[in-house]
Amino acid sequence: MIEFRSVTKEYPDGTRAVEDFSLVIPSMKTTVFVGSSGCGKTTILRMINRMVDPTSGSIQIDGADIGGIEPVGLRRSIGYVMQNSGLLPHRKVVDNIATVPLLKGVKKAEARQQALELMDTVGLDRAFADRYPSQLSGGQQQRVGVARGLAVNPNILLMDEPFGAVDPLVRSDLQEELIRLQRDLEKTVVFVTHDIDEAFYLGHQVVILQKGGHIAQVGTPAEILANPADDFVATFIGANRGKRALHIEETPTGSILVDDDGRPAGTLTGPVPVSGSRDTSGGQR
């Protein structure tokens, strides 16, 4: 579990990117931060691995205040995947994936073997191992980025708009892959996006942010869809969701998700949990 307690981040130029932010991020689930540009998503994410340190407040991982953990070691124990994959252009795919294990002293042959296995995990053909990043498509590069993020077998995987720059079909494949990975590997995934559809699709817990990292609403997709906290949230989830705008309708046999054209898009099974397992079956995926 990751817990933010009254966290504020003021950058040296006086910008208060995040103000009095408190949140619990459950383990082994996917939490998605969604909000407009500049609302503080990246700042919040980077405070988890101490790429950014808070000005005040504290962050705990499994009860330990990370302010007391040496930043480089912490960073190397948490997976981080960014937009445009952030791969080193002059290193082969396999060496990119093995970067952090090698830094941590894993033997080269062992690191390479692990990297090849991670290529299988993220659905990349091992034939790409000796290519350079520029010789891969954008979607393949993102898979390499995810493999690199997983290379130290972290409990926590931070993902900052990892699929923002790929076309919609590839993006959809990558989203499917991430859902499978998260479920199979039981990672705690913290994911940042602008896209509310992506947030609802991936998130067990979705956090809708406003400027300054103010939480407009936090909940499961079903909770937010059923009860938007205010006009801001209602507009945000409506305006951003275009043709697929979904709402919940009660029927004699249970709750169903209905799209803007009145077509059922899925069912909701059982009571809506406060947080926890995905409760749509055949709904948003």
Ligand SMILES: Nc1ncnc2c1ncn2[C@@H]1O[C@H](COP(=O)(O)OP(=O)(O)OP(=O)(O)O)[C@@H](O)[C@H]1O
């Ligand atoms: N190093 C920095 N120095 C000063 N201000 C910064 C710095 N990094 C971010 N900011 C400011 O902090 C605020 C939050 O930025 P942040 O990158 O966290 O937002 P974001 O929601 O991730 O935005 P985007 O979606 O555009 O990536 C913005 O006003 C931004 O300009």
